[in-house]
Structures are given as C-alpha cells and as structure tokens.
Amino acid sequence: MEPTAGDLTDPLINHADGQLFLHEAFKIIVEEVLCKGTDVKEKVCEWREPEELARLLDLELREKGEPQENLLQRVRDVAKYSIKTSHPRFFNQQFAGVDYHSLAGRFLSEALNTNLFTYEVAPVFVLMEAEVLRGLRALVGWTEGDGLFCPGGSTSNMYAMNLARYRLYPEVKSQGLWSLPQLTVFTSPESHYSVKKGAAFMGFGMDNVILVKGAVPFLVSCTSGTTVQGAFDPLDRIANVCDKHKLWLHVDAAWGGSVLFSKKHSHLMKGVHRANSVAWNPHKMLVAGLQCSVLLLKDTTDLLKKCHCANATYLFQQDKFYDVNLDIGDKTVQCSRKVDCLKLWLMWKAVGSAGLEQRVDKAFLHARYVVDQMKKRDGFQLLRDVSSHLNQPEFVNVCFWFIPPSLRGKEKNPDYQNRLAKVAPVIKERMMKQGTMMVGYQPLGDRVNFFRITILSPLVSHKDMDFFLDEIERLGNDL
Amino acid sequence: MASSTETHIKGKMQHFSSHNDPLDRPPLDFAATESFLQQSMTMILEDAVKKATDVRQKVCEWHSPEELKELLDLELRDSGEPEARILERCRDAIRYSVKTTHPHFFNQLYAGLEPYSLVASFITDALKPSLYTYEMSPVFTLMENAVLRKLIQIVGWEEGGDGLFNAGGSMSNMYAMNLARYRNFPEIKELGNSAAPRLAVFTSQECHYSISKAAALMGIGTKNVFVVPSDKKGKMIPSALEEQIESLKSEGGVPFMVNATAGTTVLGAFDPIDEIADVCEKYKLWLHVDACWGGAVLMSNKHKLLMKGIHRVDSVAWNPHKMLMACLQCSAFLVRDKTRLLQRCHSARASYLFQQDKFYDVSYDTGDKSVQCSRKPDAFKFWLMWKALGTSELEQRVDRALAMARYLADEITKREGFRLLMEPEYANVCFWYIPPSLRDLPDGPVLQEKLHNVAPVVKERMMKKGSMMVGYQPHRGQANFFRMVVISPQVSRQDMDFVLDEIHSLGKDL
Numbered sequence: 001m002e003p004t005a006g007d008l009t010d011p012l013i014n015h016a017d018g019q020l021f022l023h024e025a026f027k028i029i030v031e032e033v034l035c036k037g038t039d040v041k042e043k044v045c046e047w048r049e050p051e052e053l054a055r056l057l058d059l060e061l062r063e064k065g066e067p068q069e070n071l072l073q074r075v076r077d078v079a080k081y082s083i084k085t086s087h088p089r090f091f092n093q094q095f096a097g098v099d100y101h102s103l104a105g106r107f108l109s110e111a112l113n114t115n116l117f118t119y120e121v122a123p124v125f126v127l128m129e130a131e132v133l134r135g136l137r138a139l140v141g142w143t144e145g146d147g148l149f150c151p152g153g154s155t156s157n158m159y160a161m162n163l164a165r166y167r168l169y170p171e172v173k174s175q176g177l178w179s180l181p182q183l184t185v186f187t188s189p190e191s192h193y194s195v196k197k198g199a200a201f202m203g204f205g206m207d208n209v210i211l212v213k214g215a216v217p218f219l220v221s222c223t224s225g226t227t228v229q230g231a232f233d234p235l236d237r238i239a240n241v242c243d244k245h246k247l248w249l250h251v252d253a254a255w256g257g258s259v260l261f262s263k264k265h266s267h268l269m270k271g272v273h274r275a276n277s278v279a280w281n282p283h284k285m286l287v288a289g290l291q292c293s294v295l296l297l298k299d300t301t302d303l304l305k306k307c308h309c310a311n312a313t314y315l316f317q318q319d320k321f322y323d324v325n326l327d328i329g330d331k332t333v334q335c336s337r338k339v340d341c342l343k344l345w346l347m348w349k350a351v352g353s354a355g356l357e358q359r360v361d362k363a364f365l366h367a368r369y370v371v372d373q374m375k376k377r378d379g380f381q382l383l384r385d386v387s388s389h390l391n392q393p394e395f396v397n398v399c400f401w402f403i404p405p406s407l408r409g410k411e412k413n414p415d416y417q418n419r420l421a422k423v424a425p426v427i428k429e430r431m432m433k434q435g436t437m438m439v440g441y442q443p444l445g446d447r448v449n450f451f452r453i454t455i456l457s458p459l460v461s462h463k464d465m466d467f468f469l470d471e472i473e474r475l476g477n478d479l
Numbered sequence: 480m481a482s483s484t485e486t487h488i489k490g491k492m493q494h495f496s497s498h499n500d501p502l503d504r505p506p507l508d509f510a511a512t513e514s515f516l517q518q519s520m521t522m523i524l525e526d527a528v529k530k531a532t533d534v535r536q537k538v539c540e541w542h543s544p545e546e547l548k549e550l551l552d553l554e555l556r557d558s559g560e561p562e563a564r565i566l567e568r569c570r571d572a573i574r575y576s577v578k579t580t581h582p583h584f585f586n587q588l589y590a591g592l593e594p595y596s597l598v599a600s601f602i603t604d605a606l607k608p609s610l611y612t613y614e615m616s617p618v619f620t621l622m623e624n625a626v627l628r629k630l631i632q633i634v635g636w637e638e639g640g641d642g643l644f645n646a647g648g649s650m651s652n653m654y655a656m657n658l659a660r661y662r663n664f665p666e667i668k669e670l671g672n673s674a675a676p677r678l679a680v681f682t683s684q685e686c687h688y689s690i691s692k693a694a695a696l697m698g699i700g701t702k703n704v705f706v707v708p709s710d711k712k713g714k715m716i717p718s719a720l721e722e723q724i725e726s727l728k729s730e731g732g733v734p735f736m737v738n739a740t741a742g743t744t745v746l747g748a749f750d751p752i753d754e755i756a757d758v759c760e761k762y763k764l765w766l767h768v769d770a771c772w773g774g775a776v777l778m779s780n781k782h783k784l785l786m787k788g789i790h791r792v793d794s795v796a797w798n799p800h801k802m803l804m805a806c807l808q809c810s811a812f813l814v815r816d817k818t819r820l821l822q823r824c825h826s827a828r829a830s831y832l833f834q835q836d837k838f839y840d841v842s843y844d845t846g847d848k849s850v851q852c853s854r855k856p857d858a859f860k861f862w863l864m865w866k867a868l869g870t871s872e873l874e875q876r877v878d879r880a881l882a883m884a885r886y887l888a889d890e891i892t893k894r895e896g897f898r899l900l901m902e903p904e905y906a907n908v909c910f911w912y913i914p915p916s917l918r919d920l921p922d923g924p925v926l927q928e929k930l931h932n933v934a935p936v937v938k939e940r941m942m943k944k945g946s947m948m949v950g951y952q953p954h955r956g957q958a959n960f961f962r963m964v965v966i967s968p969q970v971s972r973q974d975m976d977f978v979l980d981e982i983h984s985l986g987k988d989l
Contacts, residue, residue, distance in 0.1 A: 075598065108569055124575045176694070177699075202697055206827075334650065353557045
C-alpha cells in the first residue's frame with residue numbers, strides 16, 4: 001500500500017527507547033567486559049566448538065525484531081563467549097590490555113560517527129589527525145612530512161609500496177604496470193606477510209618480493225619488530241644501501257615503532273629518520289585499541305595526494321568557503337574513513353609522552369623478568385636467535401619451547417622434533433578449554449612449534465608472569 | 480569486581496612510583512578508572528547522542544581552522560593531564576564536531592543514529608577483538624558468516640557464496656577487481672601483471688571514483704578503466720558497453736570486468752543489471768555490482784526491482800553503514816563462488832596465525848581471505864540491529880526514505896525558484912535553487928554561470944548558522960546543484976519543508 005503523506009508526518013523512531021538501551025547495555029559492557037574481563041579470577045575465554053556456539057548465539061536473522069530484554073541478554077552472551085583481550089593473562093597477539101582514556105576516545109568516535117574525508121564534515125578530527133601525525137613524525141626525527149591513519153598496518157605497508165612505485169614511475173597511475181619493467185621489492189624473510197599480500201594485490205606479484213635477476217628494485221621494506229621474534233633490522237646500514245641505489249626505504253614498525261617513545265630503547269630504531277616511510281600501529285604496544293595504524297612520510301611534495309587523488313567533484317569541490325587543502329580525503333585510497341586518531345590523542349593527552357614511555361619500558365622489564373625466570377626453571381628452552389650475548393630478547397617477544405619431563409635429555413632421539421612439535425598445540429588446547437590464559441605458538445623455518453609470549457599490557461604484574469610459567473608446566477607436565 | 484582497594488591507584492594511570500622495583504607495583508585496576516569511564520559515557524550519551532539528535536540544537540558549530548586549533552589545544556606534551564581536563568577535552572571534541580546524527584544532516588550518503596548498532600560498536604571497542612582466527616574471535620567469526628549468508632540469500636544466489644566485511648566500499652570494489660583478475664589469470668598473484676596482457680575494466684560515467692583508485696593501486700592503470708556513457712537518468716547504456724567492448728577487443732585489449740552501479744553517488748541511479756549481465760555473459764566478463772549505496776533496496780519488496788538481475792552477477796559490494804544506518808564502517812563484499820576463490824586469491828598462509836594443527840576446524844579461520852591482517856568485526860554492528868529491528872522494520876525504513884524523497888521531489892516541483900534535476904529513482908534528490916534575481920533569466924550560459932555561485936554561498940551560510948548541512952556539486956558540466964539525501968527514519972515531512980524553506984531563506988538575496 002502506498003504510504004500517504006500522513007505517514008511521513010512524524011518520525012518513525014523513538015529516541016528515548018534507543019537511549020535507554022544504550023544506557024542499559026553500557027552497564028553490561030562495564031560489568032562483563034571491563035570489570036570481569038580484566039579480573040584474574042575470571043577466565044580469559046569461554047571455549048565452545050563452532051556448532052555449539054552457533055546454537056547458543058541463535059544467529060538467525062528474522063522478519064521480526066526483539067524486545068530489549070532479549071537484546072540485553074544477547075549483549076551478555078557476546079561478552080561471555082568472546083575472548084577477553086584485556087585480561088592480564090592474554091598474551092596471544094601483539095595487542096593486549098586496555099587504556100581507559102583511549103577507550104573513552106573510541107566510544108566517542110563511534111557515537112559521533114564521523115567520516116574523515118573533508119574538513120566540513122570532520123573539522124575537529126582533520127586537525128587532530130594532523131597534530132598526532134606531527135607528534136609521531138617528531139619521534140621519528142622528522143620536523144616536516146606527511147602521513148595518515150590507515151585501516152591497519154597491512155594497508156600502511158601497501159601505501160608505502162604504492163608511493164615508492166609512483167615516485168619512480170608516476171605514469172603507473174594511469175598506465176598501469178603493463179609497459180614497465182618488472183619491479184621488485186626487497187624485504188627480509190621475517191617480514192610481515194602483508195608485504196607479499198600487498199605485492200600480489202598491487203600487481204607486482206608475490207614472487208617479486210625478493211631479488212629477481214634483471215628486475216628493477218624500487219623499494220626496501222625492512223621491519224622494526226618482526227612478528228614472531230621481535231627482531232629489529234639494522235636501519236642505518238640498510239639506509240646506506242638504499243641511499244647508494246636510490247631505493248625507497250620503508251620501515252614496517254607496526255609492532256616495534258613504539259620504542260621511539262623510550263629514551264632507553266629507541267636505539268633499536270637508530271637511523272629511522274633516514275627512511276622515506278614508516279608504518280606504526282599504536283593499537284599494539286601503546287594499547288590504543290583496534291584500529292590505530294599510521295603511515296608516516298618524510299615527503300613534503302604532496303606525493304600522497306598526487307599518487308592517490310581522483311578529484312571527485314561531488315566531494316572535493318574547489319569552490320568551498322574554506323581552505324580546501326584541509327579536505328584530506330583524496331590522500332587516501334579509501335572514501336569513507338573512520339576517525340582513529342581520537343583514541344590515541346586522548347590517551348596521549350591523559351598520560352603524556354612520559355606515560356607512554358613508561359608503558360614501553362615496563363613491557364621490556366616484564367620480558368626480561370620472564371626470561372630470567374625461565375632460565376631458573378627446567379623445561380623452558382629459549383629460541384636463541386634474537387638474544388644478545390646476554391641471552392636477552394631484543395624486544396618483548398619471548399619465544400621458547402616447553403620440554404615436558406618425558407622429553408628432557410632426549411634431544412638425540414630421532415623422533416624428538418616430531419614429539420616436541422605436538423606439545424604446544426595440546427597445551428594451547430588445554431589452556432583455551434580451561435580459559436586460564438592464551439598464548440600463541442607457531443613453527444618457524446625448520447624449528448618446530450614453539451610458544452611466543454608478547455608482554456605489553458599495563459595490566460600485568462610479575463605475578464601474572466609467574467602464573468604463566470606455572471600454568472604452562474601444569475598443563476604440559478604429563479605430555 | 481576487580482582487585483582490592485589497597486591497590487587502588489589514585490588519579491592518573493601513568494603515576495608509577497619509581498623507587499620500587501617496577502614489577503612489584505600493582506598493575507592498573509578497573510576500580511581506579513571506573514569513575515572516569517562512567518563520567519565519559521554519561522557525557523557521550525548526553526552530548527553526543529541525545530543532544531546531537533535534537534532538532535533544536537545546531538548541526539554544526541562552525542569555526543575556521545585557525546580558531547579551532549586554538550580552541551582544541553591539540554599539542555601533545557610530555558606530561559599528562561588530570562581526568563577532569565580529559566573529560567573537558569571530550570566535551571570540546573563533541574561540541575565542535577559535526578552532528579552527523581542530527582535530523583538536519585543530509586550532507587553524505589549516511590545519516591542518523593542507530594542505537595543498536597552503536598551498542599554493538601561499543602561492545603566491539605571494549606572487547607577489541609581481531610577477526611582473523613576463530614580462536615581470537617569465535618563469536619564474531621560466526622556472526623559474520625551468518626550475516627553474509629543472509630545477505631547472499633537476499634541477493635538470490637541459491638547455491639550460496641562467500642564474502643567478508645571490509646574497511647569500506649572502496650576496498651570491496653578493489654576486492655572484486657582483484658578476484659576478477661585472479662580468476663582469469665591466477666598466475667598474476669605470483670608473477671605480477673606482466674604475466675597477463677593489458678587488462679581493461681568497464682564502468683559507467685556515474686560510477687564511484689574508487690574504481691579508478693582501485694585500478695591505479697592494483698597496477699592496472701586508470702587509463703584502462705573505460706567509461707561507458709549513461710543516459711539522461713544516469714543509467715549505463717548497455718549497447719554502448721557492448722560497443723566499447725568490441726572496440727577494445729579489436730585493438731587487442733583484454734576486458735575482464737564490468738562494474739555496474741546500483742545507486743550512483745550523485746544521482747542515485749541504478750544501472751540496468753539484467754541487460755548488462757547479458758553482455759557480460761556473452762563476453763565472459765566478471766560482473767561486479769557496486770551496490771554500496773543502493774543495496775538497501777533489496778530489503779524492500781516494493782523497490783528491489785531496481786536491482787533486477789542481481790542474482791546473475793559475480794560479486795556485490797553493499798554498505799549497511801549507508802541507508803541501513805549501521806555505524807561506520809560496515810561494508811559487505813559478497814562473491815558468488817564456492818571454490819574458495821577469495822581464500823586462494825589472497826592467502827599468504829602465515830604460519831604464526833594460520834597454523835594447520837589447531838585443535839578446532841581451521842576452516843573457521845577466515846583471516847587469509849582478506850588483504851588485511853587485523854580486521855574489525857564490523858558485521859556485528861549490523862547483526863545486532865537486525866536482531867533488534869527485524870527484516871520487516873528495515874524494509875519499512877527503506878520504503879519510508881524513498882517515499883520521503885518522493886515527497887521532497889513533489890514539493891520542489893511545486894515551489895517557485897526550485898528546479899529538480901531529474902525525478903529521483905532512489906533517495907537522492909538533486910535540484911537547483913534559483914534566487915528571485917535570477918528567475919527571469921533565460922536558460923543559457925549566463926544563468927548557468929550565475930547559478931553556479933549560488934549553492935556555495937548558501938552552503939557557507941547554512942554551516943555558519945549551523946541550521947543544516949546539504950551537499951552541492953557540479954556534475955557533467957552543469958551548474959552547482961544541491962543533492963539532498965534522505966535516509967533516517969527520524970526525519971519527517973516537516974524536515975523536508977524546513978530544508979526548502981531554509982535554502983530559500985539563506986539564498987533569496989543572492
């Protein structure tokens with residue numbers, strides 16, 4: 001039936017209902033996710049098999065809606081069965097913990113629902129993003145430059161590749177790669193897989209990430225803080241090579257970039273100011289909350305905009321009543337872009353650079369503590385690679401095998417490696433089903449499954465480190 | 480509740496006393512900061528939600544960039560600040576931000592507030608999961624699957640399909656291009672574009688600019704994006720498409736994809752999908768439909784005919800964060816494929832994330848389908864609101880938005896000084912406001928030139944007054960015109976009347 005004009009007279013929705021729901025749901029979020037989710041007496045995860053979980057969640061989307069009580073219960077269920085990534089015993093990924101100022105910034109960003117393409121729609125955040133980027137560039141050692149927030153470090157790495165390519169061959173934007181020589185990217189075997197994914201996506205081909213005879217190198221992507229071992233490539237020496245051969249030097253500091261806040265540890269990235277671009281994810285070690293990923297550029301020739309712009313007239317009109325250089329949307333490959341700078345800015349304002357420095361330094365201390373404790377216990381064997389002569393990890397990744405009693409001293413047995421490879425997966429399964437903690441494991445090259453603990457959360461203490469070691473023993477002693 | 484009050488840290492979280500072993504110091508605990516969080520949420524609910532949607536408040540509080548910089552005190556310093564100051568900063572950020580949820584915000588292809596979606600966003604932010612593996616995000620992995628299955632059902636792919644949620648529609652369009660390229664020339668993944676002949680994409684002149692950005696990023700080149708003319712209603716002309724394909728082939732080029740748009744950005748036009756599908760079938764081209772804006776019509780029995788033929792296409796981009804009002808970002812990419820094409824095209828099989836010896840079924844680890852690593856569970860924002868409202872309510876909203884656009888178009892036609900660009904097919908209503916001083920001028924370049932200067936001034940005035948926000952743009956050589964976008968169920972007839980009254984009020988002296 002045709003809706004009559006009368007149907008359009010009143011708003012269709014009732015704001016009061018929605019606001020009530022927000023209020024009630026927030027209470028649940030505070031209780032279930034923030035309080036319980038950071039409490040060591042509660043579980044890190046509530047494991048369920050996929051089929052069972054699907055049933056519990058009642059996922060089906062139906063014709064009719066539901067009353068608020070149902071929905072509030074659903075909020076509770078989501079919280080219950082989700083991983084508590086802020087829990088003091090969550091060590092599974094390169095992010096953890098919670099900072100309540102950045103959390104408030106995240107809630108605020110969501111509520112405002114701002115789209116960061118033009119100054120007219122996002123006045124506060126256009127200016128804020130610029131200031132945060134300036135602050136981060138200063139830590140890299142650049143007094144000028146460019147950059148932006150990306151929806152993840154993988155995108156930042158892709159942008160760097162795109163800019164390097166464009167700088168060398170600006171015609172690639174319109175003509176594509178078809179008539180260009182084969183371009184290659186240099187990176188280390190320990191680099192993040194986004195370099196390869198980016199190369200495939202952008203038409204270089206995964207095989208052209210590493211040296212190929214007869215090809216034209218145009219970019220070196222090195223890593224400050226590799227994913228698994230937390231290693232830092234020697235930037236100064238790599239920069240020498242790049243200068244000599246006129247290659248774009250990109251530093252994937254998505255994980256390790258935060259050392260730049262620390263006077264004690266920034267030497268790990270000595271030489272970074274010589275790079276052309278830096279990717280850095282504050283949502284990792286600085287605890288800003290997903291997503292918070294920046295790409296910083298040394299360039300001052302508006303390369304970012306020239307490389308990406310499409311000059312859409314419905315968005316980037318040139319006859320606006322304010323300085324249209326503030327419409328930064330054409331610098332990006334995205335159209336709609338979320339505000340990811342507020343969470344970092346608010347937190348930085350709250351704790352200051354000094355506070356962020358302390359956070360970084362503390363993470364290093366925790367890592368050292370864990371390593372020291374491991375050395376005192378039987379059964380914990382560190383991967384040696386990143387250790388300095390003091391056998392300390394370079395960063396905050398601690399990679400180790402747990403050798404159950406039954407395997408100790410049996411290294412010479414022919415099936416030792418096979419048996420060792422099975423240990424971590426079983427311990428992982430047990431810890432998840434019991435919900436006591438979460439730690440990641442992986443193989444690497446010819447080394448069988450080992451654990452990787454990354455310690456960065458401001459919520460952990462040495463008791464959690466002790467617990468972690470005790471728990472690995474408890475879960476794995478019978479293997 | 481959290482740990483005991485003996486470990487309560489007063490005030491700032493960065494206050495670590497330095498004389499003890501830092502590892503002995505108590506870690507942060509929730510009790511210490513709960514009050515800050517409660518206060519900030521109260522403020523968010525009051526200022527960013529309640530007031531922002533109140534028609535009696537301003538849509539925006541305009542300040543020049545220099546003024547605003549001073550007001551915000553953006554500089555990042557060494558030392559921290561007390562919580563009261565941080566709360567003030569939150570208040571300022573709200574105050575000087577544009578209220579995109581305001582009933583008189585019509586500037587973009589999204590608007591309004593969806594509280595159930597917002598709650599889902601809050602949960603997501605509190606949990607901060609990353610959607611690459613089942614172990615990390617069990618709930619959200621299943622939810623994304625459920626939402627994608629439902630959307631695929633609505634699109635009409637009976638045999639099912641695949642997909643994922645992306646960081647924006649631009650990215651979804653890029654994925655389509657990548658899959659189309661990969662399906663035709665899988666060796667490109669390893670060897671690069673040089674393993675294939677020069678490829679070409681076809682799209683309409685009204686398409687979104689992300690197609691062009693995609694071609695540039697992916698090494699295809701914007702020159703190899705061929706633009707097919709549209710008719711007066713903004714729809715791609717299928718016979719012109721076929722002509723261009725033939726022409727390119729005769730020159731030795733290799734077409735591999737056609738991008739059709741369901742709901743163009745400016746005019747809200749729908750390309751004729753059925754006829755375009757005929758062409759694509761004939762030439763064996765991948766047909767992608769950018770339905771980021773217009774996909775919502777599929778929720779409406781009355782209007783879904785606008786996308787007739789959608790079940791025949793290879794991929795669809797659809798942004799629930801637009802007409803359906805899920806919070807930003809919420810962009811779905813759907814592909815009609817059961818051969819794990821997404822996975823094969825994008826995978827890098829990183830062993831630190833996608834171990835094959837996990838204790839659960841690793842096909843639930845969806846991360847390798849994506850070009851991203853960490854990925855936010857955006858589908859949840861849509862799932863929770865869908866549960867809350869039900870399909871029929873979503874349908875009602877779409878129908879109402881289009882009826883409202885219809886009403887506005889009728890009013891424009893009735894009013895002196897307003898001229899409709901074209902009859903709206905969707906929720907975009909494009910029109911000129913002609914101030915009295917120009918009404919006697921005949922149609923021609925003089926009128927066009929003077930008219931071109933009207934909208935920017937009216938826009939400046941409305942923003943400085945803060946009464947509403949409506950976009951304008953030039954298009955296809957025509958003078959600047961307004962583009963009203965009707966979305967939110969919170970707007971009613973009075974708001975449409977208000978827009979026209981206000982434009983007249985702001986522009987009548989020009």
